[in-house]
Structures are given as C-alpha cells and as structure tokens.
Amino acid sequence: MTRQADCDSSTIRQRLKEDLHRVADRMNRTLTRFDNDSVCLLAQFAEIRTEIKQIEVLASSFYLDCYLSPFTEKxxxxxxxxxxxxxxxxxxxxxxxxxxxxxxxxxxxxxxxxxxxxxxxxxxxxxxxxxxxxxxxxxxxxxxxxxxxxxxxxxxxxxxxxxxxxxxxxxxxxxxxxxxxxxxxxxxxxxxxxxxxxxxxxxxxxxx
Missing domain, CATH: 3.40.1700.10 (DNA integrity scanning protein, DisA, N-terminal domain)
Incomplete structure (x- = not known):
C-alpha cells in the first residue's frame, strides 16, 4: 500500500551502509570465536544488538522523511x-x-x-x-x-x-x-x- 520511498540522500545511505558493514564484520569475528569454549560471547551479542538498534533508529528516521516529503513541506x-x-x-x-x-x-x-x-x-x-x-x-x-x-x-x-x-x-x-x-x-x-x-x-x- 505504501508508495516506494524515493530518497536521494547519499550521505545517510552511505552512513547506513558503513554501519551495516561494521555490524557484519563484528558478527563474522564473533562467529570465528564461537567454537572456542573458553570464550563467553554474551557481551558481544549485547553489543551487536545495541548496534543493530541504533541502525534501525537511523534508518527509520531516514525513511520517515522519504515517506512524508512528497505529501507535505512541513x-x-x-x-x-x-x-x-x-x-x-x-x-x-x-x-x-x-x-x-x-x-x-x-x-x-x-x-x-x-x-x-x-x-x-x-x-x-x-x-x-x-x-x-x-x-x-x-x-x-x-x-x-x-x-x-x-x-x-x-x-x-x-x-x-x-x-x-x-x-x-x-x-x-x-x-x-x-x-x-x-x-x-x-x-x-x-x-x-x-x-x-x-x-x-x-x-x-x-x-x-
């Protein structure tokens, strides 16, 4: 039902890409340590969850502008x-x-x-x-x-x-x-x- 969001803000898009790459790298590093029984990964999981939440908030704000801009100047x-x-x-x-x-x-x-x-x-x-x-x-x-x-x-x-x-x-x-x-x-x-x-x-x- 929603018209496809049409945004051309390359700055925000680039920041989102960089944030996603950073989280992907952290997840890959965590995965390589998974077989090490002496390492507790709970702290890493918590940090990944926090980073993903921050990305979600930024992305939501970005797409909110995309959804509204064609319909209001305010x-x-x-x-x-x-x-x-x-x-x-x-x-x-x-x-x-x-x-x-x-x-x-x-x-x-x-x-x-x-x-x-x-x-x-x-x-x-x-x-x-x-x-x-x-x-x-x-x-x-x-x-x-x-x-x-x-x-x-x-x-x-x-x-x-x-x-x-x-x-x-x-x-x-x-x-x-x-x-x-x-x-x-x-x-x-x-x-x-x-x-x-x-x-x-x-x-x-x-x-x-």
Missing amino acids: FAELTASVQHLSDRRYGALIVIEREIPLEPILHSGVAVDARVTHALLESLFIPGAPLHDGAVLVRGNQIVSAGNVLPLSQAAAGERKMGTRHRAALGLSELTDAVVLVVSEETGQASFAVDGDLHPINVVETIH
Whole structure:
C-alpha cells in the first residue's frame, strides 16, 4: 500500500551502509570465536544488538522523511513538534494523510484548518487540553482537525504492553497508506506507523 520511498540522500545511505558493514564484520569475528569454549560471547551479542538498534533508529528516521516529503513541506515542523512532545513525555498522535482520503475512516474531531507549526501542534497535546487525547489530521501543509478517533488495530489487541495510542496508530496504518506519528506518554519514545508496522524514530537524527 505504501508508495516506494524515493530518497536521494547519499550521505545517510552511505552512513547506513558503513554501519551495516561494521555490524557484519563484528558478527563474522564473533562467529570465528564461537567454537572456542573458553570464550563467553554474551557481551558481544549485547553489543551487536545495541548496534543493530541504533541502525534501525537511523534508518527509520531516514525513511520517515522519504515517506512524508512528497505529501507535505512541513517535515521539519512535524519532527520538531515530536521532539518537544517526546522531551516532555506528552502523549501524541499525528496523522499525515497521503493518497487515501482519511475522513471517511476517522471519527471526526474538531476542525482546525490552520497551517502546520510545531507550536500549534504541541499546544493541542498539552495534558488537560480539550483535544489532547485524540489524533491530529494533517493534509499537505494544513492541520485539518484535532481530537479525531482512529480505528484500533485488531492484530495488536493481545499486546499487553501496547497502549491505546500505539494500537490506534497501527490500526489506521493497517487500513490506509497514512503515516502516523505517535509519542508515548509513559516513556516519551517517538515512533511512526506505516503499513501496519511500528518503527522507532530519533528525530535528532533526521536529515533536516
């Protein structure tokens, strides 16, 4: 359902390639030591896992830009708002519409009809604000509405550690080509959902 990400950032691509080669080399070195019974490899496994996680975060941030750039010019504003919300541990859901119209699928909230700015986005998710529990709908460079209710993922219904915001992000991404930014109120972790998958992001690492 997702249109193929089209990115031409050779710098990020090169960094990802170098990181992957480094992990592959570490795995090969670990493999050569595997038959040595006197060597405990648990520390090496932990280091490999950490490196792979760092690569995943960088790649997710890179592809987030790829997915959004054809549909909005406000990538910097969106990621700035996610960074600030994450820092404050304010829960948030921001839906970016792409090719599939979303209003027939959402339980509509309150019309906003304003240009995307990080200040406005952040104000909508301040705890106690009237619309902070719902999702913001972004179309192009405009905030269309706030306080929207998204369909919950049925596939993630049994995930006890997954909160309602993450299930909602996954649910909409399972039904449409939307990209959904989500910030955890408990941990501050920022993620995005696309095509029914959830990916961690580190907005500091984005290329803008």
